[in-house]
Amino acid sequence: MAKVTIDDITIDVPDGTTILQAARMIGGDIVPPAMCYYSKLKTSGGYCRTCIVKVEQGSAKDPRPMPKPVASCRTTVMDGMVVRNITSPEVLEARAGVVEFLLINHPLDCPVCDQAGECHLQDLAYEHGKADTRYEFERREFEKIDIGDKVQLHMTRCILCYRCVKVADQITDGRVHGVINRGDVAEISTYIENAIDNDFSGNVIDVCPVGALTDKTFRFQSRVWYTKPVDAHRDCDKCSGKVRLWYKGEEVLRVTGRKDKYGEVEDWICNSCRFDHKKTSDWVIEGPTKVDRHSVISANHYENLRILKANIERQKKALPHGEKVQLGQGALDPNNIHGK
Amino acid sequence: MGKKLLLEHVDVPGINTLSVYRQKGGYASVEKALKTMTPEAVVEEVKTSGLRGRGGAGFPTGMKWSFLAKPAGVPRYLVCNADESEPGTFKDRYLMEKIPHLLIEGMITASYALGARTSYIYIRGEYFYVAQILEKAIAEAYEAGLLGKNIFNSGFDHDCYVQVGAGAYICGEETALLESLEGKRGNPRIKPPFPAVAGLYGCPTVVNNVETIAAVVPIVNHGGAAYAAIGVGKSTGTKLISASGHIKKPGVYEIELGVPVEEFIYSDEYCGGIINDRKLKAVVAGGSSVPILPADLILKTAAGEPRLMSYESLADGGFASGTMLGSGGFIVMDETASVVKNLYTFTRFYHHESCGQCSPCREGTGWMEKIMHKILDGDGTMNDIELLWDIQAKIEGKTICPLGDAAAWPVASAIRHFRSEFEEYVRRGHSIKDVKHYYSTKGIPEPAYS
Numbered sequence: 001m002a003k004v005t006i007d008d009i010t011i012d013v014p015d016g017t018t019i020l021q022a023a024r025m026i027g028g029d030i031v032p033p034a035m036c037y038y039s040k041l042k043t044s045g046g047y048c049r050t051c052i053v054k055v056e057q058g059s060a061k062d063p064r065p066m067p068k069p070v071a072s073c074r075t076t077v078m079d080g081m082v083v084r085n086i087t088s089p090e091v092l093e094a095r096a097g098v099v100e101f102l103l104i105n106h107p108l109d110c111p112v113c114d115q116a117g118e119c120h121l122q123d124l125a126y127e128h129g130k131a132d133t134r135y136e137f138e139r140r141e142f143e144k145i146d147i148g149d150k151v152q153l154h155m156t157r158c159i160l161c162y163r164c165v166k167v168a169d170q171i172t173d174g175r176v177h178g179v180i181n182r183g184d185v186a187e188i189s190t191y192i193e194n195a196i197d198n199d200f201s202g203n204v205i206d207v208c209p210v211g212a213l214t215d216k217t218f219r220f221q222s223r224v225w226y227t228k229p230v231d232a233h234r235d236c237d238k239c240s241g242k243v244r245l246w247y248k249g250e251e252v253l254r255v256t257g258r259k260d261k262y263g264e265v266e267d268w269i270c271n272s273c274r275f276d277h278k279k280t281s282d283w284v285i286e287g288p289t290k291v292d293r294h295s296v297i298s299a300n301h302y303e304n305l306r307i308l309k310a311n312i313e314r315q316k317k318a319l320p321h322g323e324k325v326q327l328g329q330g331a332l333d334p335n336n337i338h339g340k
Numbered sequence: 341m342g343k344k345l346l347l348e349h350v351d352v353p354g355i356n357t358l359s360v361y362r363q364k365g366g367y368a369s370v371e372k373a374l375k376t377m378t379p380e381a382v383v384e385e386v387k388t389s390g391l392r393g394r395g396g397a398g399f400p401t402g403m404k405w406s407f408l409a410k411p412a413g414v415p416r417y418l419v420c421n422a423d424e425s426e427p428g429t430f431k432d433r434y435l436m437e438k439i440p441h442l443l444i445e446g447m448i449t450a451s452y453a454l455g456a457r458t459s460y461i462y463i464r465g466e467y468f469y470v471a472q473i474l475e476k477a478i479a480e481a482y483e484a485g486l487l488g489k490n491i492f493n494s495g496f497d498h499d500c501y502v503q504v505g506a507g508a509y510i511c512g513e514e515t516a517l518l519e520s521l522e523g524k525r526g527n528p529r530i531k532p533p534f535p536a537v538a539g540l541y542g543c544p545t546v547v548n549n550v551e552t553i554a555a556v557v558p559i560v561n562h563g564g565a566a567y568a569a570i571g572v573g574k575s576t577g578t579k580l581i582s583a584s585g586h587i588k589k590p591g592v593y594e595i596e597l598g599v600p601v602e603e604f605i606y607s608d609e610y611c612g613g614i615i616n617d618r619k620l621k622a623v624v625a626g627g628s629s630v631p632i633l634p635a636d637l638i639l640k641t642a643a644g645e646p647r648l649m650s651y652e653s654l655a656d657g658g659f660a661s662g663t664m665l666g667s668g669g670f671i672v673m674d675e676t677a678s679v680v681k682n683l684y685t686f687t688r689f690y691h692h693e694s695c696g697q698c699s700p701c702r703e704g705t706g707w708m709e710k711i712m713h714k715i716l717d718g719d720g721t722m723n724d725i726e727l728l729w730d731i732q733a734k735i736e737g738k739t740i741c742p743l744g745d746a747a748a749w750p751v752a753s754a755i756r757h758f759r760s761e762f763e764e765y766v767r768r769g770h771s772i773k774d775v776k777h778y779y780s781t782k783g784i785p786e787p788a789y790s
Binding site for chain 2 (some may be wrong): 047049050052098105134159179182183184185186
């Protein structure tokens with residue numbers, strides 16, 4: 001076990017836990033945002049740099065601070081580590097910088113983007129970004145590409161989080177999907193527009209934090225906030241069959257995996273469940289999903305540090321020092337994922 | 341005359357062939373190490389020598405070697421980083437081209453010290469002809485029994501391979517180099533784990549620069565203490581400096597660390613002074629990524645001490661008034677040079693070479709290039725200078741690998757020391773395009789700035 005203190009809240013976590021996971025065990029405002037890290041995908045994280053935090057004390061044995069901000073998703077905790085996230089103006093400033101970098105080449109076409117309303121970049125921008133841009137040059141653009149008949153890649157919106165590449169690598173058979181070119185013209189590609197053709201390829205849609213990979217069967221059908229999510233399951237021989245149906249009226253507009261509050265699916269689902277079963281009669285309805293929408297409504301709540309500090313005090317009371325916290329839902333063992 | 345350890349025999353005709361190289365005492369270090377020393381003793385000698393990584397970071401080589409994990413039954417590798425791509429640096433090319441056997445000798449001796457059965461020389465794609473020279477030298481070494489099985493009847497087997505890169509600066513970063521060597525896309529890995537624990541193919545690996553490995557040869561031949569006697573303080577031994585720019589005698593020089601910068605620029609033994617005896621304006625002391633310094637700060641530290649060619653002296657004053665020895669790419673600019681134009685070239689380079697893995701570098705380097713282009717075009721504003729400063733600050737230290745820092749430092753230092761020149765570009769607007777610079781005229785132009 002290691003004792004780690006994040007924004008003045010102390011928690012005991014198992015050895016090998018990352019700072020981000022420890023923060024998620026504490027929960028609340030001190031959890032760093034993550035655009036590329038995905039706990040169910042091995043070697044994910046480290047790329048987007050939104051989760052950077054300051055390590056004020058490396059460990060009890062070696063109390064020196066780390067010289068640079070570190071990616072909390074890829075840094076494991078040490079016993080006695082002291083981490084600053086939202087209580088460090090430096091970190092917030094650096095994060096605002098990362099958000100700005102992510103946005104300078106993003107098309108900001110949210111009004112016509114299917115992801116709007118459940119987009120992590122949108123949330124991040126509202127929480128950490130500024131209202132206007134300092135970037136005055138042409139933004140990069142790519143042609144839209146169909147990868148398979150059900151998934152569309154709109155590279156212009158991509159932030160190169162590599163999550164879909166990891167899905168293609170780890171969940172589906174036969175990797176046909178990777179990154180070509182380099183620098184700011186690097187793009188996700190299937191190389192010569194090869195169609196992704198396997199039973200779990202649809203999961204790239206669920207892991208995409210932005211609207212770069214979208215479900216063609218849902219394209220332009222509805223804004224997500226007009227649809228009602230319902231948890232349902234069916235007997236599926238390929239995957240767990242546990243899904244979320246998105247209703248508009250009586251009609252199922254789309255089927256997705258069940259995502260937790262960090263946007264991570266609980267189970268990978270197969271393409272048959274996702275694309276081919278869009279009738280209520282295909283499913284056993286479990287009931288309406290409780291949605292913890294942390295979306296666009298939460299504009300700029302990080303700006304008011306006074307309220308934040310009050311929240312931290314409240315959390316500290318709720319979680320007395322030394323209390324053992326079990327690994328949260330976000331830490332499923334990737335080996336136990338159904339349908340792999 | 342400074343002592344020469346690496347380039348002692350560089351002018352001997354035919355030194356690139358094995359026979360001449362052996363006549364001049366070549367492969368003595370292999371024989372000495374294999375016959376009379378244990379691997380640990382070689383590592384100890386390197387530690388004693390105080391040798392520091394010559395690729396740029398200056399990390400003590402002996403310490404790096406002692407970090408190498410040695411689990412039983414797992415192969416270990418030595419990888420030579422010959423992906424020399426830093427603008428202004430060309431010392432490794434010179435060394436490999438002229439004395440290829442020195443590198444191979446170093447590879448064998450170092451591999452013996454590390455217990456590496458196999459080693460790789462990862463050379464940049466643009467050095468294709470150098471790779472051919474190395475291949476030829478390796479073939480000669482195999483034929484003479486210096487590579488292969490049972491070298492010098494010591495029971496030590498070693499194989500050395502040359503791998504040509506495909507033209508990416510980022511593959512000079514050690515973990516990107518290993519990825520590329522494994523046949524993957526050359527993206528830097530996230531550390532930890534460090535290569536000393538999990539490097540090439542997941543096995544413990546040491547990655548060293550060409551010059552570092554070559555320096556192992558004189559260290560083993562003469563002993564670590566003799567090597568440590570050369571130089572000043574913690575900067576021991578000799579260093580190859582690639583001198584370029586507005587100097588009378590550009591080229592590769594082997595210096596004893598601790599030579600005063602002023603002597604290096606002006607003495608006839610080295611650069612021979614500035615072309616046409618013009619005034620020195622600025623120096624990039626260690627390859628494009630290190631901070632540029634104006635003449636007064638490169639010749640003397642902020643405290644007024646003469647600045648020396650050593651790791652410590654060049655870094656004196658931190659980045660506020662100092663720089664780094666880096667890889668030894670010494671670029672001299674005289675008074676006719678434009679720091680702004682020079683910086684544009686650097687930003688363009690780092691934009692082109694960013695791998696695109698992490699956001700600050702991927703997006704920031706392109707942004708900086710565009711702003712620099714705008715300023716050069718005469719469309720810049722004072723605000724753009726502030727913006728450049730802010731962007732570099734948001735890249736530095738926030739990226740996976742040091743390329744982000746390398747892109748940020750030149751921008752920061754150019755603005756720090758030459759802000760007035762940027763303001764000049766902004767003030768003069770479009771008329772700035774008509775200003776003639778050294779390379780665009782045959783005669784001696786008027787200085788652009790006074």
